[in-house]
Amino acid sequence: MDLKANRRREWRFELPLPASIEGKLPLGNKFKEDTTIHNISSSGVYFCLDSGVVIGSKLNLVIDLPKELGEGKKTLKLCIGGLTVRLEEVDKKDKKHGVALRFEKQYKIISED
Numbered sequence: 001m002d003l004k005a006n007r008r009r010e011w012r013f014e015l016p017l018p019a020s021i022e023g024k025l026p027l028g029n030k031f032k033e034d035t036t037i038h039n040i041s042s043s044g045v046y047f048c049l050d051s052g053v054v055i056g057s058k059l060n061l062v063i064d065l066p067k068e069l070g071e072g073k074k075t076l077k078l079c080i081g082g083l084t085v086r087l088e089e090v091d092k093k094d095k096k097h098g099v100a101l102r103f104e105k106q107y108k109i110i111s112e113d
Contacts, residue, residue: 012039012046017066019045023059025052037063044082044103048096057084059101070111080107 017037024030035047045061053059058081065076081104088098 012041014039018064019047020062021047021049021051021059022062023051023053023057026054026057038098042103044085045101047099047101048090049099050094050096053084053087053097053099055084055087058082059084059099061101065109075112077110077112078107079110080104 015037017040018034019037020032020034022030022032031051033049033051035049038046038048040046040063060079060081063078063080065078067075070076082101083104084099085102086098086100088100090096090098
């Protein structure tokens with residue numbers, strides 16, 4: 001029986017939430033790209049990007065939170081930064097890469113209403 005050890009310290013939740021990613025590419029060019037989160041935990045997030053980020057890239061993430069969290073009255077966004085810790089080739093044709101981002105400690109929740 002072949003069982004893979006789960007090295008994660010916390011649960012990951014499969015939450016397809018819309019998000020916007022901002023950062024700098026290896027040559028210093030700034031970018032902003034919209035994506036959808038594949039999964040999220042208390043320490044990180046996984047999503048796909050077209051942009052050519054590298055391991056160690058500092059990225060800022062803005063996640064559109066479900067309206068239910070704002071009691072249906074407010075549009076809430078979670079703003080958090082982090083470092084790219086893993087890249088995976090997802091689709092050669094589209095040149096998308098899976099990106100694992102480890103969160104920094106500081107975050108903000110903002111209301112747009």
